[in-house]
Amino acid sequence: MQEYEIRADYDARSIVVYQAYSKVIALPALAHHRFVPPFSLHRMTWIKPSFLWLMERSNWGLKSGQEMILAVRITRQGWEEALSQAVLTTYEPRVYHRYDDWEQQFQHASVYVQWDPERTIQGKSLACKSIQVGLSRHIIERYVQNWTLAIDDYTPRVRKIYALLQQGQMRKAKDLLPRERVYPVSASLARRLGMAR
Template sequence: MRTREIRARYDRDSITVYQAYAPEIGVPAAKAGTFVPPFSRNRMTWIKPSFLWLMARSDWGRRPGQETILAVRISRTGWEEALGLAVPTDPDRRVFRSSEEWRRRFAEAVVHVQWDPERSLDGRKLETRSIQIGLSRHIVDRYVDDWVLGIDDLTPLVRRINGLRKAGRLPQARALLPTERLYPLTPALADRLAASQQPTSPPRA
């Protein structure tokens, strides 16, 4: 099985996830430090701790409707609450005893989890799988009102890195990437997410 890891930028209290929006949504969010209208709370929103995965998904902020790249700092308490509610988007037999059990739990889930190929700086798919979390409209209020600690607009940085990348200056581009490291999971969370074995989450000070 391909390695499934959560790699992220995090500290004791927070973790950074990335999202891409049209400027009319992303720019006001960055200015307010949280999501404000016209951001919709009535649809699923996907958050991703892998910067390079989002770069591949948004084509470095050049895909229509994804031109503004946001770094959203959320509480680790909220992140782990989401992980604890997450149900995989496929009927993984390490998590579910049957397809019927998966269908039932997936239909009731307020959080979805999906594993996608991690990406390299040049956009190649890697063997390691990276996590993305889908927050349904039933829990988006918690995300916006309780978990979000701050939002930064990374669009200028993304353009700079992409310019260096396209010019073949990969060491300079790589030096500007956000630092990500393996995120610790409890055995219970790793089992729930069908993640590869990872270090246990340390107690909070």
């Protein structure tokens, strides 16, 4: 296991990212198979390929405004386009020559990347870091109009997994998790994202 890994459900053409929303945003998105108002193209949205990281963030869809869990299948081309423009949310000397370089890039970034500890199904932190990608208003329209292939409602699945966990049925709960594996990135992308040592 590497310190930085992008773990995801993906195939040759696409990758799944997860988002948690209220019904007001999620239901129209599901009905139209893409994000529509009141989803805003003018504010940042964060996408996460790690299912368990989002479960930790949304408390299994129990947090207010995060009751519905959406699995958004986007093109790998779009995903990598986003990563190729990403700027880390914190200064990292092995990525940026000087603090001023990072600060200037950060102020003009279209895409942000943040690394946080990956989680177990019980919510415990792992040594491996998981990626979050923030899409600013400068690129979010491409996410909505060009990259999104499908939006699925994972809320029932999340509720079932959570219920099994409450019942102590760990094995059954784990069997329902999405099948994630390490997503390959090029050497140049790894350097940009702070993954390279």
